[in-house]
Amino acid sequence: MLRPEDLERFRARLLDERMKILKDMEKLVRDSNELGKDGTMDIGDEASDLSNRQLLLSLNEADRKKLMEIDEALERIEEGTYGICEECGEPISIKRLEVKPTAIYCVECKSRLEKFEKREMAI
Template sequence: MVETVENGVAAGEHKEPGMKAEVFLPEDYRPAEDEPFMNDRQLEYFRRKLLAWKADLLDDSKTTIEGLQEGARNIPDIADRASEETDRALELRTRDRQRKLVSKIDAALRRIEEGEYGYCEETGEPISLKRLDARPIATLSLEAQERHERREKVHRDD
């Protein structure tokens, strides 16, 4: 049985104002350039992708915390202790970067809810689907990102 979905509402359902209808996505769905940009299916695809990424990061963080709590032991050899402390410091730096990434994912999820997702915050132009698929937290189009990086490089050289 094929269910018809029009404007994000399944056949026979009525959408109340302010309520979101569930969007049905096939497992192999990929956003395509020939669809209307940031339609309900594309937004749901990116929402699910962001939520899965966030869940993975949070799971990694939980594993790290458990490992750090278990790993607190007294190592008599100075070289071994230094090596373990270096490993811990590296792990904590990685987790800090992932914590910042989680906040960027949350910001992208908010942009989806507010209807601003997928558009360059500098130019207002659509961000390419390929860029969003590769970097779903992107806030700048490729051209705007390149300009931003060139300005950053110039200021760094000063």
């Protein structure tokens, strides 16, 4: 099991990454507001009236996915299930979590799932 101080460290890292992505999102929206005027980016007609949904749509797929993973990881920290493989229920090695704090599968399960089928969520 992860020690409380490890959990705290991962939580801080996740929140930090989350913040970075949100900042990128803001920048993206600002940039696209400017681009939007000549129709370069298709994110809605009224640049000044960007709803949350449009904001999310304007995010690129990778960022959106990452944000979702981070939110899920933070939820798991709250629930006390963080660092436990969703497939086999064994602890995920701390080394793996250091590399990928949003990991939900241990190394063994991940490679098995990847072989089995290219599942999008099998990270």
